[in-house]
Amino acid sequence: MDLRMKQERLFDEDVYTVHPEDYRALCEKLKADGYDFPRAVSAVDMGYGLRVVLHLVRMSDLAKVEVRTDVPYDEPVVSSVTDLWPGVEWHEREAYDLMGVRFKGHPDLRRLFLEEDWEIHPLQKRYDTGGYPLPGWQPAQWPDPAPWVEPPPPQEEGGEKAEGGEAE
Amino acid sequence: MSTISVDPVPGRSDEMVVNMGPQHPATHGVLRVVIGLEGERITRAVPHIGYLHRNHEKIEEARTYFQVVPYTDRMDYVSGTQNELPVVLAVEDLLGVEVPQRAKQIRTIFFELFRIASHLVWMGTAMLDLGAITPFLYTFWDREIILGIVERTAGARMLPNYYTFGGVRRDVHPEFFKDVADFLDHLERRMPDYEHLVLENPIVHARTKGVGVLSKERAIARGVTGPVLRASGVAYDVRKAFPYDAYPDVEFEVPTSPDGDTYARFWVRFQEIYQACKIIRQLLEQTPKTGPYKGKVSPRLKISGERYRAVENSRGELGVYVVGDGSDRPYRIKHRGAAFTNLQVIPDLFIGAKFSDAIAILSSLDPVFGEIDR
Amino acid sequence: MSYIPIPEDRHFRIKRIGYDPGRSRPWLERLVYSLYVFAFWGFVIATYAGVPALFDALGWTAGWGYVVMRATQVVMLFLLSAVIALMLILALRKYLGKVQERYGPMHYGPAGGIQTVFDALKLLGKEDFVPAAADWLTFRLAPAVTFVSSFAIFAVVPFASGWTLADTNVGLIYLIAVSTLSTYGVLLGGVSSGNKWALVGALRAGAQMVSYEIPLALVFLSVAVWGGSLSLGKIVDSQMGLWNVVPLFIPFVLYVISSLAELKHIPFDFPEAESELIAGYNVEYSGMSFAFFFLAEFVELFLLPALIVVFFFGGWHGPLFGLEPGTLAAGALQSLYFTVKTAVWVWIFLWIRATLPRYRDDQLMEFAWKAMIPLALFGLVLAAYMRLIWR
Numbered sequence: 001m002d003l004r005m006k007q008e009r010l011f012d013e014d015v016y017t018v019h020p021e022d023y024r025a026l027c028e029k030l031k032a033d034g035y036d037f038p039r040a041v042s043a044v045d046m047g048y049g050l051r052v053v054l055h056l057v058r059m060s061d062l063a064k065v066e067v068r069t070d071v072p073y074d075e076p077v078v079s080s081v082t083d084l085w086p087g088v089e090w091h092e093r094e095a096y097d098l099m100g101v102r103f104k105g106h107p108d109l110r111r112l113f114l115e116e117d118w119e120i121h122p123l124q125k126r127y128d129t130g131g132y133p134l135p136g137w138q139p140a141q142w143p144d145p146a147p148w149v150e151p152p153p154p155q156e157e158g159g160e161k162a163e164g165g166e167a168e
Numbered sequence: 169m170s171t172i173s174v175d176p177v178p179g180r181s182d183e184m185v186v187n188m189g190p191q192h193p194a195t196h197g198v199l200r201v202v203i204g205l206e207g208e209r210i211t212r213a214v215p216h217i218g219y220l221h222r223n224h225e226k227i228e229e230a231r232t233y234f235q236v237v238p239y240t241d242r243m244d245y246v247s248g249t250q251n252e253l254p255v256v257l258a259v260e261d262l263l264g265v266e267v268p269q270r271a272k273q274i275r276t277i278f279f280e281l282f283r284i285a286s287h288l289v290w291m292g293t294a295m296l297d298l299g300a301i302t303p304f305l306y307t308f309w310d311r312e313i314i315l316g317i318v319e320r321t322a323g324a325r326m327l328p329n330y331y332t333f334g335g336v337r338r339d340v341h342p343e344f345f346k347d348v349a350d351f352l353d354h355l356e357r358r359m360p361d362y363e364h365l366v367l368e369n370p371i372v373h374a375r376t377k378g379v380g381v382l383s384k385e386r387a388i389a390r391g392v393t394g395p396v397l398r399a400s401g402v403a404y405d406v407r408k409a410f411p412y413d414a415y416p417d418v419e420f421e422v423p424t425s426p427d428g429d430t431y432a433r434f435w436v437r438f439q440e441i442y443q444a445c446k447i448i449r450q451l452l453e454q455t456p457k458t459g460p461y462k463g464k465v466s467p468r469l470k471i472s473g474e475r476y477r478a479v480e481n482s483r484g485e486l487g488v489y490v491v492g493d494g495s496d497r498p499y500r501i502k503h504r505g506a507a508f509t510n511l512q513v514i515p516d517l518f519i520g521a522k523f524s525d526a527i528a529i530l531s532s533l534d535p536v537f538g539e540i541d542r
Numbered sequence: 543m544s545y546i547p548i549p550e551d552r553h554f555r556i557k558r559i560g561y562d563p564g565r566s567r568p569w570l571e572r573l574v575y576s577l578y579v580f581a582f583w584g585f586v587i588a589t590y591a592g593v594p595a596l597f598d599a600l601g602w603t604a605g606w607g608y609v610v611m612r613a614t615q616v617v618m619l620f621l622l623s624a625v626i627a628l629m630l631i632l633a634l635r636k637y638l639g640k641v642q643e644r645y646g647p648m649h650y651g652p653a654g655g656i657q658t659v660f661d662a663l664k665l666l667g668k669e670d671f672v673p674a675a676a677d678w679l680t681f682r683l684a685p686a687v688t689f690v691s692s693f694a695i696f697a698v699v700p701f702a703s704g705w706t707l708a709d710t711n712v713g714l715i716y717l718i719a720v721s722t723l724s725t726y727g728v729l730l731g732g733v734s735s736g737n738k739w740a741l742v743g744a745l746r747a748g749a750q751m752v753s754y755e756i757p758l759a760l761v762f763l764s765v766a767v768w769g770g771s772l773s774l775g776k777i778v779d780s781q782m783g784l785w786n787v788v789p790l791f792i793p794f795v796l797y798v799i800s801s802l803a804e805l806k807h808i809p810f811d812f813p814e815a816e817s818e819l820i821a822g823y824n825v826e827y828s829g830m831s832f833a834f835f836f837l838a839e840f841v842e843l844f845l846l847p848a849l850i851v852v853f854f855f856g857g858w859h860g861p862l863f864g865l866e867p868g869t870l871a872a873g874a875l876q877s878l879y880f881t882v883k884t885a886v887w888v889w890i891f892l893w894i895r896a897t898l899p900r901y902r903d904d905q906l907m908e909f910a911w912k913a914m915i916p917l918a919l920f921g922l923v924l925a926a927y928m929r930l931i932w933r
Contacts, residue, residue, distance in 0.1 A: 011261060011475065037404070038391045039478070040504035042489045053489065055476055059388060059402070062409045066476065087391025090512050091504075098225070113218035113541060122226060129223075129230050186738055208904070299808055299900030305642035371809055371899045523742075524812070524902045 003029075006150050013055075013064040017148045023069045024079040027054070031084045034058045035065055038085035043095035045125045047140040050076045050101050054088070070147050071101065073139055080106040098123040182206055188526075190219050196293060196530065197537030201514065203526070210526060213518035215511060220541035225501055232496045233259055233333070233469055240488075241327040243503060244539040246289050248282040248318065249275075250481050251539070252331040254488035255501070257412055258477035259333050262492060263469070268460040269414070271335030276414040277348065277451050278318070278330065279479075280444040284355070285314045286482035287437050287444075294434070294531040295366060298375055303365060310355060317347045334463030345452055352445050359441065367438060376430035380517045380529035383428055390516070391509045394484025395440060396533060398424045399432035406480040418450045430525075433532040440482075469496040476504075483507045483534055505539040567653065571636070574655040578629045579885060585625060586877050589618040590705035591870050615707060619696050627840040628658040634892055641896040662833070670829030675736025684734060685827065685834035688727025692838040694720045695845045700775050702858045702876035703867055713774040714762050717849075721758075721804065724838065725751040728813070731835070732823030744823040746903050747806060747813030753910040754803035754810075757796050760918035764793040764925040765853045778857030787854040789928055792921040794854045796914055801846040803906070805839065807891060809898045810906055847887030848880075855883050 003026055004019035018026050039055035054067040071078055080103035082089045092103045093112040100121030103109055110116060120127060126137045184205045190198040198219035204212035224243065228236045233255070240251045253275065260267060288311045292304035315325040320341045322328035330336055366372060382392070387400040397404055405422040407415045423439035425432035471492030478487035484506030493499040510533050517529050597603060597611040632647065636654065639646025647654035672681050698713040700706040710716060725748055732744020768790055769777040777786075787794050803810040813823060824835045851857060860879035865872040901909070 010473075013476070037388050039485065040476070040487055040489065040502070040509075042500075042502040042504075044491055044500045044502075055487075055489075057409075059404060064410075085391065086386075086389050087509060087512060090508065111218075113221035122223070129226055184738060295899060299811065300898060301638070302642050302896050305644060309643060365897070369899065371901055374905050375899065375902055522902065522904070 004148050006148050010066075013066050015066045015068065017068045017070075019146075019148045020069045020071050020078055023052075023067070024081070026067060027081045027084055030056060030065060030067070034060060035063075036085075038081075038087045038091075039064075041088045041091035041095055043099035043101050043123070045099060045123065046070060047125060048142045049073055049139070050099055050124075052078050052095065052101055054081065056085075068147070072142070076101045077104055078102070079104045080109075082106055097121070100124060183211060196535050197540075199511075199530075199535065199537065201518070201526075203518070203523070205523060208522045210518050210521055210523060213515050213526075215514045217511070217537070217540055220537040222542065224503065224542040228501045229498055231498075233471065233498060234467070236498060236501065237332065238327070238329040240503070241329055242538055243505070243542055244286075244481060244483065244486070244507070244536050245326060246536050247286045247482050248326055249278050249322075249328055249330050250282050250286075250479065251486065252329070253279065253412070253479045254477050254486055254503075255490065256331045256333055257479065258475040258488055258490040259469070259471060261475050261477060262471050262473050262490065263333065263465065265334050265463050265465050267335055267463050270456055270459040271461050271463065272414045273451050273455040274336050274340060274461060275331055276418075277448055277455070278336075279413070280447050280451075281314050281317070281348070283444045283482045284441055285311045287441050290437060290482075290531075290534045291362065291366065294528075294534075295372075297527050297531040298372060300365070300369075303362065306358070306362070310351075310358060313351050313354065317344070317351065320344070320347070332462065332465075333469070334465040335461050337462070339458075339461045345455070345457065348448060349452055352448060355441075356445060363438065367435060372434070373431065375524075375528050376434060376532070379430045379525045380521060380532065381428045382513060382517060386513070386516060387428065390513050392484070392513060394481065394506050394510065395433055395436040396484065396510050396513075398422065399436045400428035401426045406478050406485050410478065412477075412479060414451060414454075417454065418447050420447050430528050430532040437534075470494055471496070471498070478504065481506045481539075483536065483539070484510055486539070503539075503542055505542065507533070507535045507537075508540045508542075511535055511540060571653040574651070574653050575633065575636070578633075578655075579881065582622070582625060582629065583874075583878055583881050585618070585622045586701050586705075586881070587870075587874050589615055589622060590701055590877070591873055593618065595870075612707065619707070620693070623693055623696065623841045623844075624837070626844045627837045628662065630840045630843055630888065631661065631836075632658045633888075634895070637889070637892050638896050641893075665829060665833040665836075668829040668832075670831055673736050673826050676826065677734040677736070680730050680734035681826075682831070684727050684731030685831045685838070686727075687730065688724050689834045689838040689841075691720055691723035691727060692842045692845065694723075695842075695849070698774050699845065699848055700778055700852060700857055701880050702873040703779075704775075705858075705873055705877065706775055709773060709775040711771065711773040711776075714766050714772040714777075717774075718755075718759050718762060722755055724804075724842075725755075727835075727838070728823050731827070735823070735826040737826050740823050740825050743813050743825070747823055750803060750806070750810060750813060750903060750906055750910075753907050754800045754914075757910065757914040757918040758800040758804065760915070760922050761793040761797045761800065762853075764790060764918075764922045767922065768925045768929050770929070774852055778852055778859070781856040781859060785854065785856040785859075789932075790854065790921070790925055792917060793925065794850075796918050796921065797850060797853065799914065801850065802891070802894065803910070805842055805846055805891075807843070808895045809900050811900055812903045812906060843891065844884070844888060847891060848884045850887050851880065851883040855887075 003022040005022060005026060006017045008015050016026060035056040035058045037057040037059050039057055042053045044051040044053060049070045049072045051068055051070045056065045056067070057063070069078060078101055080092055082092065082105070089107070090112060092106055093109060095101045096103060096109055097111040097113055098121060111118065114122075120131065122131045126133055128134050186203050186205055188201045188203055190200045200216040200219070202214045202216065203210050224239055228239055231239065236255060237252050240255050241248065243251045288307035292307040295303040318328050319325045321344060322330040322337070382396065382400050384401045387397050388402060393404065401424055403422050403424045408422055420443045423436050423443065425436055471490070472494040474489070474491045476487060476489045478485045485504070486506045487504035489502040489504070490498055491500040513533070518526050521529065593611060593615050597607060602610065632654065635657070636646035647657035650656045650660055672678050695717060697707045698710065698716055700709065728751065729744050729748040732740040732747065735741070765777060765786065766772050768786065769780040771777060771780070806813050824832060827835060858876035858880040860876065862872055862875060865875060
């Protein structure tokens with residue numbers, strides 16, 4: 001399966017950063033691998049877009065995994081994983097409510113904490129703590145290379161060996 | 169939050185839509201559940217939360233990490249310092265700071281004391297929901313003793329702001345070990361009475377056995393943690409799974425129960441009180457009376473990186489996801505509430521139950537709205 | 543325990559009222575509450591012996607004079623029921639405080655003795671309105687129906703030998719009839735409130751009270767069969783040698799349970815479950831209408847233990863120490879015995895209230911229909927058999 005993703009190991013977790021279109025496929029693969037316990041879904045405003053972070057645990061050997069995906073501000077759509085793990089239902093609603101990430105396929109995507117007829121998503125960086133837009137806030141440039149691209153392997157001093165990456 | 173999101177279903181004219189509103193003596197806080205009742209049986213249940221939303225996460229982005237710790241206290245206000253620990257541990261991981269063993273032990277003693285306090289509150293209010301008015305006062309008296317001990321050490325009773333990065337803020341007061349040992353003796357004299365009046369009470373059995381059964385698979389899929397998960401038969405406890413502080417050095421068991429009903433949740437919380445007493449007794453012997461209580465952490469923090477760290481709150485897995493950007497203020501903190509995730513099972517458990525069972529189920533889920541709404 | 547920080551600001555309060563209400567003086571509490579019991583006793587003597595004596599002295603004993611005398615007794619009993627309710631509310635709160643390791647009302651009067659007066663004033667001062675969605679006439683009448691049906695039980699309760707308002711020879715049937723009327727009050731009150739919660743509470747209350755009427759009636763029948771009469775005075779008389787609780791033990795137990803259910807007392811207080819339905823059928827009532835419901839419940843809290851004493855514990859029987867039965871002194875002593883026994887039973891009811899949680903309503907009903915009615919029938923048959931054999 002050819003997923004556009006990057007895998008690294010932070011502390012004691014496997015962290016996958018994946019293209020938003022392949023997020024769902026990766027989640028299904030992880031569920032098939034046995035990750036059955038959803039810990040949390042967080043949303044982070046990265047300055048250039050919104051990031052959705054999903055934390056999972058495999059109950060059998062207590063392996064932890066984290067799945068991240070970045071979406072741009074003007075189209076913050078990520079597919080929902082509520083049917084894989086029903087426990088993320090309210091976490092996704094909270095991410096929608098506070099950060100504005102829309103989850104496609106969520107059974108009941110309503111605002112959770114705030115009133116139903118509010119328009120802004122206050123946790124984004126464009127608003128200050130009171131909910132008022134910060135004057136002169138501009139989204140940052142999308143990082144290049146994109147977050148889900150595998151970084152090139154570390155350079156060898158004066159060598160021409162390359163293990164599966166581009167040589168510089 | 170102003171509209172009813174349960175519309176009358178055409179053809180189902182004998183369904184009465186009742187609003188178990190935000191102000192209700194039995195909802196343990198501000199929860200609104202819109203319930204569709206057919207006679208006495210519940211057919212639909214839609215919970216609405218957010219009445220206590222105080223926007224912790226955005227506010228904490230504008231505070232330094234040291235100022236964030238007292239904000240976290242206010243989440244699960246019944247459990248005091250238990251809320252501070254995830255942030256403290258996450259930042260310690262990102263800093264790579266070394267915590268002295270004595271500080272870890274003191275932190276664990278307070279953690280377990282607040283677990284006992286929280287379960288005592290739960291017991292009083294659960295019995296109040298079921299109709300017995302007296303255990304509430306007995307358990308709050310025991311809790312007063314704990315709060316008195318915490319006040320002597322940390323300065324405040326319920327929301328002590330006691331943990332800090334690298335250890336605890338100040339050393340324990342001189343009679344701390346004697347006070348805690350006296351309290352444990354007192355509690356162990358009281359627990360048989362509680363057990364007799366609560367766990368062995370035939371009326372409690374009639375109200376809670378077989379009521380609100382949560383199956384193991386559903387519990388895991390819903391992300392439920394804490395006593396609710398352990399009452400459904402899954403032995404997942406963050407203290408054993410991803411240990412922290414002084415837990416690797418103490419011996420304790422994780423009580424589980426194969427039935428998933430309300431009585432199992434009651435029973436598991438009782439056993440957790442006993443286990444907490446056991447842990448504290450071991451730690452009272454292991455902790456040196458004097459020694460370091462704080463590691464060296466510079467006040468000018470520079471935290472960068474991300475970390476998700478969780479602890480076993482009285483309600484379940486309380487986690488925090490810290491994203492640092494190199495400064496001394498968090499870029500993003502997200503709190504994963506234990507009761508927040510547990511409350512998602514309300515539609516699963518309410519539907520098909522009777523209305524007064526709903527009260528018993530809700531009290532056994534033990535929600536505290538500071539943590540749910542943040 | 544020395545490590546509990548005690549607030550040191552109590553001296554502020556002392557300066558304002560002259561004594562420290564936070565300090566508990568057990569001798570004062572016992573004195574005040576015994577005074578209440580003696581006041582009750584004195585009232586009973588005044589009503590049942592004083593009023594007839596007064597009217598005898600005035601010479602108004604026949605015709606209209608008799609009617610006026612009875613009417614005066616009824617008025618005094620109404621005052622007595624108010625005093626009873628006052629005292630019982632206070633006794634409940636103080637007793638709950640004792641059980642729950644706290645003081646209870648302490649502020650008004652010595653050891654909290656006058657507290658209920660202020661509660662009554664508060665209730666009177668509240669606005670007594672009818673909700674827009676409620677049916678005006680039924681809403682207003684329902685508390686009156688409940689109160690009257692509880693109060694009317696006073697008519698047949700024998701406080702001492704001959705000290706009954708109306709010792710009819712169908713006393714038991716009157717009792718069953720009148721105590722069933724309180725179901726009407728509850729149902730009408732809840733249904734006419736225009737509130738879903740009140741409706742649910744009223745339906746539950748109605749169902750519960752009706753289900754528990756049947757074992758109650760069967761127990762009454764057992765007592766009547768064993769005692770040989772339907773009149774309460776004769777039932778008490780028949781317990782001269784042996785209190786009914788010994789031969790009629792099963793009906794006694796069933797009667798206690800049914801009384802708890804009729805009173806909507808814990809463990810059967812589902813209709814007024816405070817932590818579930820807020821207040822059940824009386825949620826829309828405030829002010830004096832609510833006070834009537836409240837009064838009805840507390841008057842019944844006195845009367846149903848009184849009936850337990852009448853039926854099973856020998857009523858006013860007790861050693862007379864050589865006094866002539868029928869005189870004022872004997873009557874006073876007998877009514878004192880009655881008062882003390884009733885007080886013991888009221889205490890037991892309050893004890894149950896402090897201790898137990900409540901049953902769910904379908905469990906209540908199941909218990910009534912499947913367990914209590916067969917047992918009550920069995921008790922009735924047993925009583926009839928024993929009557930045949932031993933009397």
